Amino acid sequence: xxxxxxxxLWAFILTLAAVPALAAPYVVSxxxxxxxxxxxxxxxxxxxxxxxxxxxxxxxxxxxxxxxxVNVQIASQMLGEKPDLVMAIATPSAQAAAQKIKDIPVxxxxxxxxxxxxxxxxxxxxxxxVTGMTDMSPVDRQLELMREIKxxxxxxGVIYNAGEANSVSQLELLKAEAKKRGIDTVEATVTNxxxxxxxxxxxVGKCDAIYIPLDNTVVSALxxxxxxxxxxxxxxxxxxxxxxxxxxxxxxxIDYGRMGxxxxxxxxxxxVGGKKPAAxxxxxxxxxxxxxxxxxxxxxxxxxxxxxxxxxxxxxx
Numbered sequence: 634x635x636x637x638x639x640x641x642l643w644a645f646i647l648t649l650a651a652v653p654a655l656a657a658p659y660v661v662s663x664x665x666x667x668x669x670x671x672x673x674x675x676x677x678x679x680x681x682x683x684x685x686x687x688x689x690x691x692x693x694x695x696x697x698x699x700x701x702x703v704n705v706q707i708a709s710q711m712l713g714e715k716p717d718l719v720m721a722i723a724t725p726s727a728q729a730a731a732q733k734i735k736d737i738p739v740x741x742x743x744x745x746x747x748x749x750x751x752x753x754x755x756x757x758x759x760x761x762x763v764t765g766m767t768d769m770s771p772v773d774r775q776l777e778l779m780r781e782i783k784x785x786x787x788x789x790g791v792i793y794n795a796g797e798a799n800s801v802s803q804l805e806l807l808k809a810e811a812k813k814r815g816i817d818t819v820e821a822t823v824t825n826x827x828x829x830x831x832x833x834x835x836x837v838g839k840c841d842a843i844y845i846p847l848d849n850t851v852v853s854a855l856x857x858x859x860x861x862x863x864x865x866x867x868x869x870x871x872x873x874x875x876x877x878x879x880x881x882x883x884x885x886x887i888d889y890g891r892m893g894x895x896x897x898x899x900x901x902x903x904x905v906g907g908k909k910p911a912a913x914x915x916x917x918x919x920x921x922x923x924x925x926x927x928x929x930x931x932x933x934x935x936x937x938x939x940x941x942x943x944x945x946x947x948x949x950x
Contacts, residue, residue: 659690659904662711662719664726667699667853670875671889675722675743678893685894686901690717699826699853701725708733718900721765723849724750724799731763738903738910741765742896743889745799745847747915756915764910766896767917770847770872772807774885774921776814779870781941782883782930783842788817790840792832792858794850795822803846803872826854833861842868845876855879859929866934874924878949882935883925887918922946 663679665672676694683690693714697704708729711719719739721727727741731752741752742765753759756767780786789811793800808818819839821832829851836843843862845851851858852873859880862869871881875889895916902908923941926949930937942948 659688659717660714661690661692661900661904662714662716663692663694663722664704664707664711664719664730665694665696665722666704666725667723667849668696669849669853669855670879671847671852671873672722672743672849674875674889675893675896678890679720679742679897679900680893682894682897683900686897688897688901688904690904697726699850704729705733712737718904720896720900724797725849727752727763727765728798731761735762737762739763739765740896740900740903740910742892743768743847745769746802749802750798753915758911759913759915760911762910764913764915765899766892767915768847768887768889768892769917770803770806771885771921772803772872773810775844775870775872776807776810776816778883778885778923778941779842779844779868780814780816782935782937783868786816786841788819788840790819790821790836790843791846792821792823792829792836792843792851793846793848794824796824797848797850800846800848800851803848807844807846823850826850826857829854830857830861833858837861837865837867840867842870845869845871845881847872852876855881863929863932868933868935869929874922874947877924877926877929877947880929880932881926882930882933883923883937883941883945885921885923887920888922891920892918925949 695707721730721741724744730739747753823832869881871884874884874886923945924947925945
């Protein structure tokens, strides 16, 4: 963990290759609430996407390391950079940027519930200066996968931060879909990443498996949950594919790198094409990937069915 405060945020400036056909370089400021593989993939995909689409830009990256106060300070700092566009990764960063920045286009990415988070008026007509991409999890497909892997799944534990609007929205959807399948849910909440270990431990003996939603606090400390689940032979599932190589058993979700690239296409329409966020519908990736981890499954006492292995897009041995 880096030392707290603005001064110790790691930030870098990346100048993309010049393309003579386009205007002089733009300035793009990126805010990211915390470092973890899914959000990093969005950021890297976005930067590469600008490059692929011929957008010459100076990109300033700010990462709050999960600190809410720093997250708010970043929004003010970005305003001082006088960017042509702000790109906010994940709900907390998007909310801070939207509250502080009113006259500069703000694009968000990896936000589960943009309407519920107060970022846009509606998905089709955002209004204001904010639009972007949603990553709302396909909880119905995820529950189907979990039940296929563990047919005796009757109670599902969920670890989440009740302070993250995206997690709360996803939990409500999950509970509704779980009820349809006769699956009960039991919750364990955290307020920061250091609480993940104890939250996972508290669920042992109370559920048949644990599910990690798109919760930045929990995902940033995923290894704590993996340790408990491995020791307790308690299956652990995630709602993002980037957590599977880290040690969850399986996920069906979007490719966050591709989401970043598509967000860059939206940025080009704003920067080069002059489009206004107010009239740009919120977008979503339609293609989903199934990723499974055979070693994690074995470590947690689960044998992956052949039917799951056959449909997996990626298998971690």
